[in-house]
Amino acid sequence: MSVPEPAERDRLSELPDDLLHLILRFLDTRQVVTELSFLSRRWRYLWATxxxxxxxxxxxxxxxxxxxxxxLRDGSVPLRTFCLHSCHLNNFEYEDRWLRHALTRGLSVLELNLSCIYCFHLPECVFSCATLEEFNLLATTAMESIAPRSVCLPCLKKLHLHFVHFDDPSVAEKINSGCPALEDLSLSECSLGSFKISSDTLKILSITNCNSEELHVSAPNLCSLRLTVSGKVHLDGMPFLVSAWVYLCDGGVQYLAQSGYDLAAALCNAQHLELFRFNLFLQDITGSPALEGLSFCKLESLFIGEWWVADFYGPLAYFLQCAPNLVALTLDQWKLYQIHNGKTNLEALEKEPKVELKLVSALTRDLETLLIRLSKGDDIGEFRKVRRLLKEKTKPKETDSVVLDPFF
Structure with a gap:
């Protein structure tokens, strides 16, 4: 008589609750409740905790x-993360109840993804949750309006807002005073008006593709900066800045004379710098007496995402001369076609005046890497001249040149 083989062990169900929760974190809650609960008795009520x-x-x-x-969820277990994705047309009554309920359960992370044609109108309790540490709001269809009566988020460290309109100019002041532990602030495609950020705890700041009349940043402990310049910008000193990414919009050019020094002085402590529309960034401010003696002595790597041949006439040479410790230089003109319409910018490039390339004779420091990437529509002869001069003056250990077609 044969002995029946023992049933295979359910090793997955033998895992502790904490590890199973971590696995289920990547699944939709409805799937966890309606499908996984039928796997075994062990999984039947796992969703409740x-x-x-x-x-x-x-x-x-x-x-x-x-x-x-x-x-029916186990009320003795704190709710740490609540994610709500909504695509309703205009009725948010029960979703508003869900949100209010979650905020009273020891919530640490709140994520809202709103694909609605009308504003959700966040309840006031969102801005007074004493346990909230991270808040991510992504609006994709209708710009969400924010105008809280007050802000009291003592534990909030991360605030990311996308497609948000600040109805009241005082919202920025309320965020500054009501978020004393804020370390990471990201604003994307927002309508800011006149916006002032003042925080001694802020370490990461990203303001990209936003509409603003005037932007003032006072964050002395900032380590990482991403900034799209579209209006007036005033940046206070950032002595601990490590990396910075700056893109200058067409609308921001007229404000260079007023804010160019603030921008350059704030970036001079960066170790890694990425600049776009480089000729517009430095061309109008290199002759300013206020910039005399300004040094980028900490700069190790420089990435220029959009550049014209004319950039080598003055601004680039000036910049390299002020960065004695630079070890890596990347000139990537391909970004010009990735961010904008290729045909439009290619026509503008063809009209760019040809200039005699001059790099300062005092530039003798050696680079470790030099990367140049450009498009087939560029003047190859001018490109070769650029590459030869840079190699002669900087003596890089590694060089690489890539020629790409902007339309394929």
């Missing part, structure tokens, strides 16, 4: 399901 919830309202989650989930 999850420290996170992801609800996709309007996609696959009904009002009844969301209400029962929050009602």
């Amino acid at each position: 999850l420290p996170f919830i992801t609800l996709r309202s309007g996609y696959n989650v009904s009002e009844k399901f969301g209400n029962l989930l929050l009602l």
Whole structure:
């Protein structure tokens, strides 16, 4: 008589709750409740102790399901992360209830993804959650308006907002005073008006593709900066800045004379610098008496994402002379066609005046790497001259040149 083989062990179900929760974090909450609960008794009520919830309202989650989930969940387990994705047309009544409920359960991370044609109108309790450490708001269809009566988020360290309109100019002041622990602030495609950031704790700041009349940043402990310049910009000193990414829009050119020195002086402590529209960034300010003696002595790597041949006539030579410790230089004209319409910029490039290339004779420091990437529509003869002069003056150990077609 044969002995039946023992059933295979369910090793996955034998894992501790904390590890299973970590695995389930990557799944939609509805899938965890309706599908995985049938795997075994061990999994039947595992969803009730999850420290996170992801609800996709309007996609696959009904009002009844969301209400029962929050009602039957184990209330003794703190809810650390709440993610709400909404694509409703105009009714946010029950989603608003879900959000208010989650904010009273010890919430640490709040993520809102709104694909709606009307504003969601965040409840005031979002701005007064004492346990909230991270808040990510992504609006994709209608610009979300924010005008809280007050802000009190003592534990908030990370605030990321996309496609948000600040109705009240005092919102910035409320964020400054109401978020004493803020370390990471990101504003993308927002309408800011006149916006002032003042924080001694801020270490990461990103303001990209935003509409602003005037932007003032006072963050002495900032380590990382991403900035799109479209209006007046005033940057206070950033002595601990490590990396910076700066893109100058057409609308920001007229403000260079007023804010050019602030911008250059704030960036002079960076170790890694990425500049776009380089000729517009430095051409109008290199002759300023205020910039005399300004040194980029900490700069190790310089990336120039959009450059014209004319950049080598003065601004680039000036910049290299002020960066004695530079070891890596990248000139990537391909970015010019990635960010804008290739044909438009190619025509502008063809009209760019030809100038005699001159690099200062005092430039004798050696580079470790030199990378130049350009497009087939460029003047190859001028490019070869640029490359030869740079190699002669900087003596790089490694060089690389890439020629790409901007239309393929």
